[in-house]
Amino acid sequence: MNLIFSIDYKTVFGEELVLNIMKDGAIAQYHLGTTDGARWTCQLTIPDTNQVLEYYYSVDAIGSEHRHEWATVHHKLELNASKGNSYTMYDHWSDIPEDAYLYSSAFTDCLCPHTLHALPSSSFSKTVRLIVRAPQLRSSERLAIIGSNPALGAWDSTKAVEMTEHNINEWVVDLNADDFPEGEMEFKFAALDSKKDVTPLWECSNNRTIELPEMKDGEVVVYDLNEAYMPIYNTKIAGTLVPVFSLRSKTSFGVGDFGDLKKMIDYIDKTGQRVLQILPINDSTITHTWTDSYPYSCISVFALHPMYVDLTQLPQLKDAKERDRFEKLRVELNGLKQIDYERVNNAKLEYLHLLFTQEGKQMMSSKKFHEFFHETEQWLVPYAQYATLRDKYGTADFSQWPDHNTWNEADRKELSNSRSKLYKEVEFWYFVQYILNTQLDEAHAYARQHHVILKGDIPIGVNRYGCDVWMEPRYFNLNGQAGAPPDDFSVNGQNWGFPTYNWDEMVKDGCQWWVRRFQNMAKFFDAYRIDHVLGFFRIWEIPINSVHGLLGQFAPALGMTADEIRGYGLNFQEERFTTPFITDWTLERMFHDKADDVKAKYLDRLDDERYKMKPEYDTQRKVEKAFATVTDQDELNIRDGLYAMISDVLFVRDTKDASKFHPRVSAQFSFIYESLYDNDKGAFNRLYNDYFYRRNNQFWYREAMKKLPRLVEATRMLVCAEDLGMVPDCVPWVINELRILSLEIQSMPKDPHVRFGHLSRNPYRSVCTFSTHDMPTLRQWWDENYERTQDYYNSMLYRGGAAPHPLPGWLARDIVSRQLTSPSMLCILSIQDWLAIDDKLRLPDANAERINIPANPKHYWRYRMHLNIEDLMANNSFMANVKELVNQSGRTNTFGER
Template identity: 40%
Template sequence: MTTNIQLQYHTQWGENIQLRIGKRRIPMEYSFGGLWQIMLNGRDIHNGDYFTFEVVREGKVVEREWRVHRFNSPSAQKNIIVRSQWKGRPANSAFYASAFSDVIFRRPDGASFRHPRKEAPGLGNVCIRIPAPEVRSSESVGLVGSGRELGDWKKVHLLSDATFPWWVISLDITEPMEYKFVIVDSKTLEIKLWEEGPNHFFAEVPPQDTQLVIADIQPTFPTRPWRGAGIAVPVFSLRSEESFGVGEFNDIKHLVDWAVKTGQSVVQLLPINDTTMTHTWQDSYPYNAVSSFALHPQFIHLPAAGVKEDAAYKARKEELEALPAIDYEAVNAAKLELMKSLYKGAKGKKALESPEYRAFVKSNEDWLLPYAVFSVLRDQHGSPDFEKWGKMAVYSARKVAAFAQENAAEVGFYCYLQFVLDAQLREAVQYAHLHGVALKGDLPIGVSRVSVDAWQHPELFHLDSQAGAPPDAFAEDGQNWGFPTYNWERMAQDNYAWWRARMSKMSQYFDAFRIDHILGFFRIWEIPSQYKSGLMGHFNPALPYSGDELRAQGFRPGEGEGTDVLFVEDPREKDHWHPRI
């Protein structure tokens, strides 16, 4: 089998096009009129492979596509010609996000390019593939056209949505044809929308034993505005008849039902990460997490975990539910007590021996074991401040592994707790998706200086500084949030691995994110850790004055006490000073 991949692309002088398949980069040949092509054999590319085009100038890649292409063609054909289009970012790129393709515009069986439906390959001599992400769940894309094979504009030929938002159709073509794409009602096939502009014209009938793949034609449907409504809530507020004194992951299902009834399609949740530091009500602030990856134990639904709803359970539940406000300390203490009893019993042992538990631990090992050890050390020392933990104050993977082995039961409990929480949240997410409701997560800009993240990766944070906000009409003293600032230069060295892992974990649960204080990714108000007042901060990044420069102008940096100074010294560049604002 041979495959001829073609691309219509007008390069600038000195530029070339290369085809990338996995890690391989293969130069393409220029033909004429902006046509680039390459001939591959069966060893070079296989069904299901992903490929992309790159623009190269002087040996360097200067432009890449927005999305990859997928090679998908039946092996019965001896020769395949793929006519591709360069995939730049389209104006409607937002509709390719999972919030739309997998949820709001979800196909009836959930098929999408992220979760493709398995179908027998079309054996026609012409395969057409188009993107159409704005097609609603009750609609499909069809093709109508001229000629005997297409039914002389009287028949709708449905395209497959197996890799939505890309639609595919395989046809046997023996004569030239004109055609248009249409949007139809999936049940009645009634045409709801015709493509605008002139007809597409197909004049070339493929030779025998050849399949022509026309990929990524951009249909010209009229603009279809989408308007959606949603609600933002903290999970702890979703108290229901089933919950145990506080809103739980299980209660998200009730909120989804309400959202569907009221015509809403998005539910935004406040941060759901574990904030347990002192086991008191002071831990209730959701933006000061002890881990950027672990879920908060308070959101566990005890009966679903296996806790028996006996008389004692019902009495305690009734007592907590009767309170006018959430008793944070009582709820969390009771839940941990009941979960520890479950963990020590037969149900806990059965869960720990399950292949699902082993798979969870393996796929989350980078953060799970450090978090579990951190939690045990916090409980043992009565403080999350790891600087007070003696020989465990400085993190090392070797010491953590040894501690986990010596305290296997205690460490195992926190791993087990996260396993149960993960399963319950995934169940709620699946329920929301099946009902066409997207979940939006909240990503705080700050990380606590006494968190697992700061203990495990201190090099990624400026622990000598604090994030905040400058003074304004609402806060004359400025704001000091207490979070360490990020060491972006160090993070760049491993291609922001910590951020990528954090976003990847959140993506397991959420279809979209609200990024708290997104401006902090570009510049942050940074206050040296020895000060409490936000007045003593400066913007980072910023260019400080050197001490010599200031002294030459008659200033005396470093003089004064407390906040009665003109300049604040840069915490990482000695004798360099930022002016007070």
Template identity: 40%
Template sequence: MILRFSLPFRTAWGQRLMVFGSEPSLGQWNLDQALPLHYDADSGIWSQEISVPDDQPGTLDYKYILVDERDGSRQPEWGPNRTIAYDGRQFARLVLEDFWRAPAEPDNELLTAAFTKALFQRPNKNGKATPTARIADSVVRFQLAAPRVEPNQQLCVLGSDAAVGAWDGRKALVLSDATYPTWATEVALEQPEVPLRYKYGIWDPNDKRVVQLESGEDRVLEPSTDRRTLRVRADDKFRYLNTWRGAGVALPVFAMRSQRGLGVGEFPDLKLLVDWAVSTGLKLVQILPINDTVATHTWVDSYPYAAISVFALHPQYLNLDAVAPLQDAAAQQELDTLRHELNGLDFVDYEPMMTAKWRFIKQLYQQEKASFLADPAFRAYYDEQRAWLVPYAAFSGLRDRFGTADFQQWPEEYRTPKLVDELTQEDTPDFDEFGVHFFTQFHLDQQLRDAVTYARQHGVVLKGDLPIGIYRHSVDAWTQPELYHMHQQAGAPPDDFSTTGQNWRFPTYNWERMAEDGYAWWKQRMGQLARYFDALRIDHILGFFRIWEIPGHSVEGLLGHFSPALPLSQQEIQQRLGWFDYARLCEPYIRWRLVQNIFHGQAQAVFDEFMEEISSAGDIRLKEHVRTQRQVEAVFEAKTAADPTNADHYKWLRTGLYQLINEVLFVPDDLRPDHYHPRITLHKSISFAELDEESRRRLYHDIYVDFFYHRHEGFWREQGLVKLPPVRYATDMLICGEDLGMVPESVPGVMKALGILGLNIQRMPSNPNTEFGHPNDAPYLSVVSPGSHDMSTLRGWWEEDRVKTQRFFETILGHHGEHAPYHCEPWVVREILVQHLHSPAMWAILPLQDILAMSTELRRADPHDEQINVPANSQHFWKYRLHLPLETLKDTFGFNEEVISIVAGSGR
């Protein structure tokens, strides 16, 4: 059987096309042995033929690749491998008439799970269409990937030949969705010797007519009268009349309120929010990370970005009633009482809530243990998930046994995971310490997957959140410490949230080690997230280009540096600055006047306790026991513990000492001796201000600006192009990147090339020369939002800076010459949200607090109670909870109609 590859493509000089795939003649996926295609200048088509066995059916997988001899690059076409089934007993010749699948095309994202599994899910596929062709004929298989077809509609082809309707809209040939999002059918044309002109369209099966033809010129199929030939016309994408845009709502699961909860949102509550989304025309529900963060059994565990496992789900989200009714009537009565008390609070009281959860989870486990362990569904779940589930259960049990998640404090034999299988055997006396975690995770998985199925059935996308880091005392660090730099800390450089940067205290990734197995850990992590989500927000996607790495001895973020980076050698600094003095540039610059400015009347006492003079010129240094911020932190933790009534005073002193330690101009590189990184925002330091004018000019303009804004662009672009593709293409989720902050110029281009949506927040414009962003300026492949969980709500922000609010009111909302209202009135909120909804961005995702702010009756009384996180406060208690039950929200018909109105009016 002859198989012919055919692809129209206009190459540039030095470029050529090849095809590689599963057959030996295609190199068996070896790029060096790919099959070259031949170019026909008259037709502009690249083609080549191979032979395949004709005595039995077979399947061929393949992909085209563009080779550029000018730079040696080899670029495979976008998308998954192509697959074609052949049968030489039916046809003697198979002609594959393909089209190049280009990357960075907006319509590529329509093929992600958000669209194929949720928005345009086809629960009742029509099956394989009955071919109208005879084996002896020249048969054409029309084939097109078209995900954007409503579930109650179908795809059809209409054209000039009678077999495809002869342009009669009621006689169009309907394609099968058996392999959706690809549609296909086979037909023998009535006049194969004549060029066929045709288009694809949307077919209404109820009215039996074409309701929409694609835009653009007619497609053309060249004539062919070859007998016993199957022409597979794998057409280029459907030409929609307009781009698809949707709107969604953002709310953390823990913040959801329902009548059945236990003082916190739970996975079944997602169904209630989906119901509300459907009733208001919203198509997406976005949540924050939902992984288990139980490390200390205190309120500190409320921080959702410090998971003890990147695979396990948080027990707080388990609905107890959905597991099983409590058989102990007294226990049930106590649960009902606690539910009433905890649901009566206006915030998530984390510790009492978790204490109650764990108590009743353990009681349910003992009650259901025998049937649970025998349940085939659990056995299937265990077998599928055991790679992470068994270590997680062992870790959680040992955490509680030894009273800490810091496995370095456990007895020696448990500091590595070598005993996990032995510990978790069902026939051991201590099995229940670990079995309860199997029980909890199984039921959490069932409840979440039930909510996911419900959302998909209602055409709503569930969007999750991928934290950039891992927790230092986690199962992941315990089982695979070689994947992380445990001696370093990840964070973020200074920004609008924090002038001293953010220190998340997570270890940084050992990317070189991760690359050795093809980023298997990342692929496993993404696969687990795809179990629950059709879209995903990658937190701090800049970390895939470079992370802000902070030495272990720092508390704040100013003494960090980007990693990987290209540090300056001592020689280079000396050449560009004109001099190099390690003590002046790299050690804290402390003088008596600086001590006085920070500590005022207590300057002498602070000096006597913590400092010493080291030269007659007035040079001062900190004493040995307080030369790092971690040392200072430890000293003042002890002081505060001994004298808690003076905690605020000690905090003030500690902050002042941190400030002195930050007074450096260069940070030594931790890997290369005599190499240095300019300290971030060094131009704002006292040390910089007291340099001579020429040194200041050279240091800032010749070194600092070049280092942070020019030196690394190509280097960081390469980092992103290496690390992001394995994560991006590990699943079919729609990927959105949180790309706020100090963004390298290369980032938007890399994200676009990989089909990753960017984030546009009006208050944090990507253009540093613009005070406010405008949603109209957002690109299509992006998300627009008035804020995030790290910001105050619209109402809270409105009251923070009246002068800035006035400028926003005039320049962005267009109320020139008018006075902005003192509070963010409902009509102002509405104008801002409408502005976002009319953006060209694919998604407008609105925090629920901001949506409710359109209603005087529904919004919370105090807007400052609505902020979810305060990034500048590393000890922030994540306790926000919606003040309205979701059951009530669904029944606010008048308000819901208003939301429907603005969403529909925007064309979303």
């Protein structure tokens, strides 16, 4: 069979087009030729067999790939030897479309499910095949072609030729070329509704025309056409954010679980919402104490947390006494206002051990378990050994283990052999992960059945003592700490303690660690939030001896030489500007009547003007250790003052090049800045703004484009970014280029010229919300700053008079309604903010609703809904209220029907 591929693409000198045909997991590459640098062709001969080809085009420059087509949906070509012996494809280059979200599984598998079909067989002697994408169609609609020729219905829609959806949002039809003796086709595409007798939707464009070439018997000519555009309004949907651990039902075991997730999906469905967003659910067990409650510090990006197991879905314990004991404990723990993390996890692990002894052998001999093991073996085996060794040696710090300080690939064979001793040592964790994966997979399937998008969360970091670092340490830098510079969440910056990524090593293999991670997520979710997407541009890297984040620097970043700094008009004094600025006047300002005590105990005189920290206190970690057992608040205030003094520098030295420097973030609030002359302050401010907002823009853009395109294309999940903080200009460039949804929060506007965001200006490709899990809830925010609230009440809500306090339910409803009516594709509100609209239903104490306080790195994550999901759904007034808000905002999705 002869194949001819033809595509128009304008290249520059040194570039050439490559055809990439995928088969059995491999890619065969064929170089195209051109005579004018614009039209490229390639001819192949393959055996005359029936098969389906999937392929894409790429551009090579100097022997390596420079760019490629959008990889989410490839070209698809069905070959049939009975139709012809020669195929000529007239393709067009496919960049990521503006409506790429319509190709996500969130739309194609949840909101607007379509069933793909094989192209019907035909036996024309000469065949014209038309392929076109029409992603706007709803579930009940099918694409048809209508044209001037009688073979195309002569513009009569009742005689239109129906097409076949053979690929995601892509339709195809084979036509008899002999039906077009004049050699020309004039036509349009239209959407027909299979469920309703309604007028077809015709595409909004001029008539399409194709001049057919002269064809011989046995020839098939394939035209890949531009997208059909239908006049269909954009879909807008509403949703709820709630951590799984915060769910409460009548059958919970003191914490939300994957069974409760199904009940919450029912709530979402019954209120007309279509998205349920959760926080990370990966295993975070380091110490088996409450400090492991931080869900963004996972020990494995693949393993699920054992506390989310729904025990009611498992076989009962045969021991009646044990059953009764666990039921009494369940009732007790489920009655608590907040999660008792340690008791819940200890109880669930004990239960799972008993169940493993009772049922493990039978469950792990099943076909489903063997399929699970085969699919997950790459990460499951190391994780099980890691978890076993962690508990055996009483610490997750693998550097302290007497052996197995890193994963040994040679152990895999024995650990995978069910008859080996090593397998017996770790198989409990295979059993636990099998149960968890099965239950989450069922919850995901349940969500799809109810047209609900389950949205997950991908943390930016991993625990430095976790399985991922233990298994593949080459991907991580352990000599620094990841965090975030100061923002609305924390004036001292955030220090997450995570290792930073060795991106040079990750990029070498095409970011396979991340690709595997995203593809594993796609088994359970149809949308996801990229936590701290700025980390893919540059991460805030904090020295290992720092507690706060003020002494960090962006990595990578273009540091400044001393001469560059002087070029801004600032007389650079290296020693003065890079060591803590401690003087008598700064000590008086910081410690008041305690200043002399601080001098005597913690400082040495440096010169006539300044002091330096004593060696035993010269880093924040040393100070932290010295005050580890202190509880007196006055002493803790001294500790915090010492932290601040150590951070009081104007520049930090580059970690890789000692001759370069970075301006210290928020240095304008430091004493060293205050000590400068006004002209030096002006010079520093110019330098500061250039460095943080202009100098690195192109550099950070290129860094992000090395990574994010691979990850966005790795799955068909809908991609949403958490793009808050110190956002450089290049971030929206990448977000828009990759068609990622941004996060829009009215109280944290991205426009520096306004105090509150104007909801009407939200881009369609965005997620609108009022508060995240890191922020005060709506009710808390309302009472935090009365002056700010008054401004919001008058300027954003357009109401006169004094703003009422606390926030009444009727006013919370108005605020929620305004969020819902924004142009954003998704409006996802926290469960606390939804409950705020009902004075009778919401929690009396607004402060008890807070999930996380980012300024506190040791915050206990234990918030739970104060009422059962069953009782919430039984409250007809509240359910009707939410449903009315969703309906009035136009966010009711009827699964693609019109």
